[in-house]
Each structure stands twice: as structure tokens, then as C-alpha cells.
Amino acid sequence: MNSQESKPYQVYSVWLKKHYGEKVYKIPINIPVTCPNRDGTLGHDGCIYCGEKGGGNETLSNILSVKEQMEINSKYIGKRYNAKKFIPYFQSFTNTYCEFSDFKDWIKACIRPDVVEIAISTRPDCVTDEQISFLQEIKKENNIEITIELGLQSVNSKTLKIINRRHTLEDYIETMDRIKEAGLMVCTHLIIDLPWDQEVDVVNSAKIISEKGSDFVKCHSLYIEKNTQLERWYNDGKVQLLTKEAYIRRAILFLENLSPDVVVQRLIGRAPKEDSIVTNWDTSWWKIRDELEAQMNNENYCQGRLFSGKR
Numbered sequence: 357m358n359s360q361e362s363k364p365y366q367v368y369s370v371w372l373k374k375h376y377g378e379k380v381y382k383i384p385i386n387i388p389v390t391c392p393n394r395d396g397t398l399g400h401d402g403c404i405y406c407g408e409k410g411g412g413n414e415t416l417s418n419i420l421s422v423k424e425q426m427e428i429n430s431k432y433i434g435k436r437y438n439a440k441k442f443i444p445y446f447q448s449f450t451n452t453y454c455e456f457s458d459f460k461d462w463i464k465a466c467i468r469p470d471v472v473e474i475a476i477s478t479r480p481d482c483v484t485d486e487q488i489s490f491l492q493e494i495k496k497e498n499n500i501e502i503t504i505e506l507g508l509q510s511v512n513s514k515t516l517k518i519i520n521r522r523h524t525l526e527d528y529i530e531t532m533d534r535i536k537e538a539g540l541m542v543c544t545h546l547i548i549d550l551p552w553d554q555e556v557d558v559v560n561s562a563k564i565i566s567e568k569g570s571d572f573v574k575c576h577s578l579y580i581e582k583n584t585q586l587e588r589w590y591n592d593g594k595v596q597l598l599t600k601e602a603y604i605r606r607a608i609l610f611l612e613n614l615s616p617d618v619v620v621q622r623l624i625g626r627a628p629k630e631d632s633i634v635t636n637w638d639t640s641w642w643k644i645r646d647e648l649e650a651q652m653n654n655e656n657y658c659q660g661r662l663f664s665g666k667r
């Protein structure tokens with residue numbers, strides 16, 4: 357058994373290899389979209405932690421076409437990791453918040469024989485039936501998978517208000533139902549150490565996303581990017597971040613209450629140093645991951661041990 361297969365949770369790279377029969381890499385794609393929480397439709401100020409890149413790092417300029425970005429990134433990633441199969445990943449801001457005709461063009465532009473899946477990151481209140489039907493057709497016609505990545509962040513409605521998400525848990529549930537019914541996959545994004553959440557919220561988030569059928573999950577810590585509301589609150593002493601130990605405790609609690617079927621794409625995120633004032637307690641993401649796994653192995657904890665719900 358190799359080290360990846362013996363991990364106490366479902367590791368994404370293992371799933372990719374099993375599902376697609378070989379290594380598959382994501383290619384970040386940057387398109388000229390914004391977000392209804394920033395352009396004035398819902399509000400101008402955005403989520404309290406949203407930096408200037410809208411969650412997209414390592415992307416090329418959106419002046420380049422989707423085809424050009426695919427070309428450049430697949431060459432680079434293909435050479436670096438000897439990768440032959442790819443997942444174009446529409447990453448920054450709200451990638452379904454655009455004209456439907458543009459959306460269709462951008463999605464079609466990334467279809468190539470070496471593409472096995474398309475991943476699209478968005479808000480739970482920004483996915484239309486029209487987009488879902490179109491993606492369903494794309495999946496069928498090209499024999500590829502489609503994953504919609506939904507930023508939920510917290511299941512606690514008070515916390516959602518404080519962090520200024522301007523969507524509700526109900527939006528997430530309703531959109532999940534529509535996407536799953538269409539046979540597409542979902543990856544849910546969560547910040548598991550929000551200081552306004554309690555541990556019970558983390559447990560609830562694991563239960564809810566499991567029961568709603570989320571195929572994947574990405575967790576990250578609350579980092580403080582420059583020029584954000586969160587930075588101002590932090591500098592004014594209005595918010596105190598949790599410790600690394602508390603993050604690990606919450607992450608373990610989350611995994612133990614998560615269905616064993618959910619594949620973990622990420623347990624801790626990364627933010628470029630130049631864009632943030634506080635990230636991951638100045639500790640490398642992989643050290644935090646290793647510490648977390650060691651604790652789980654020592655205590656015989658594993659994903660799904662406390663999950664009793666239905667999928």
C-alpha cells in the first residue's frame with residue numbers, strides 16, 4: 357500500500373488516478389468576470405476576506421483567450437509533471453456570472469481530446485438552469501465530467517452575514533439539488549476556522565454537504581489578504597484568528613463527521629505571501645497537513661467514523 361492510499365481520508369490525487377486511469381492536472385483559466393457581491397448587484401464591498409484576485413492565484417492574464425491559456429498552461433504543466441490529461445479550472449471570481457453566450461463560448465473553447473473534466477468555481481446563488489442544461493449536454497457530447505465548485509464557507513447563517521457572503525445556506529441546498537439532479541459533480545468550499553463559527557457548525561457543515569451529495573470538498577483557513585475588510589478589522593483588534601492547533605482540531609472533527617464517500621481535494625489552502633498579511637500561521641501547508649494526518653493516525657481517527665447520515 358503506498359503512502360497516499362493509507363491516508364485517513366479520501367485523497368483527491370488517488371481518486372483522480374482511479375477515476376481517469378492516470379494522473380490528471382488542473383489548468384487554471386482566467387476569464388473576464390466579476391462577482392455580484394462586488395459590482396453592486398448585491399453589494400460593492402464583497403466578502404470580508406476577498407482580495408483583489410477574487411480567489412484566483414497562479415492564473416494567466418484574462419487578456420489571453422481561453423484557448424491560449426489552455427495552450428500555455430498545458431504545455432508548462434505537462435512538461436513539469438509529465439501530465440497528459442487535464443481539467444481546465446475556471447477559478448477567479450464568479451465564473452457563471454456572465455452572459456450565457458460568453459459562458460458557452462468559454463466552456464466550448466477549452467474542450468480538447470486531452471481534457472477529461474471541466475471545473476467551474478462560483479457562488480451558490482449564481483447557477484442558472486440554462487447553464488446546468490448546457491453543461492449536461494457538454495458532458496454527454498464530449499464524454500467528460502463537469503464539476504461545479506460552490507463557495508459555501510459556513511453553514512451558520514449568522515456567520516454568512518458577518519462575512520458578508522450575501523447568500524444563504526438555502527441557496528446552496530437548492531442549487532446542490534439542481535446540479536446533482538442533472539448528474540454533474542460538486543465541490544464545496546469551506547473555511548473551517550471562521551472565528552464566528554463554533555465546532556458544532558463545522559460538524560453541521562460536514563453533515564450537510566455529505567447529505568446533499570457533495571462529491572468533493574476543499575477546506576481552507578481564514579487568511580488575511582491585503583486591502584480587505586478583514587485586514588481592517590484585524591488591525592483594529594476586532595477579530596482574533598484561531599490557532600493552528602484549533603484549525604487542526606476542527607479539520608479532524610470535520611473529517612470524522614464527513615461521509616466516507618466525499619473526496620477531499622484540499623485540507624488547507626495557500627495564499628501568496630505578497631498578497632496577505634497572515635496566512636496559515638506562517639507554516640507551510642504541507643507541514644500542517646502532515647501534523648493533521650499524524651494526529652489522526654495516532655488517535656485512530658478517520659474520515660466518516662462519526663458519519664451516520666444518508667447519501
Ligand code: SF4
Binds near residue numbers: 390406407479
Ligand atoms: S463571492 Fe467570491 S469573488 Fe465574490 S466577493 Fe465573495 S469571495 Fe470575492
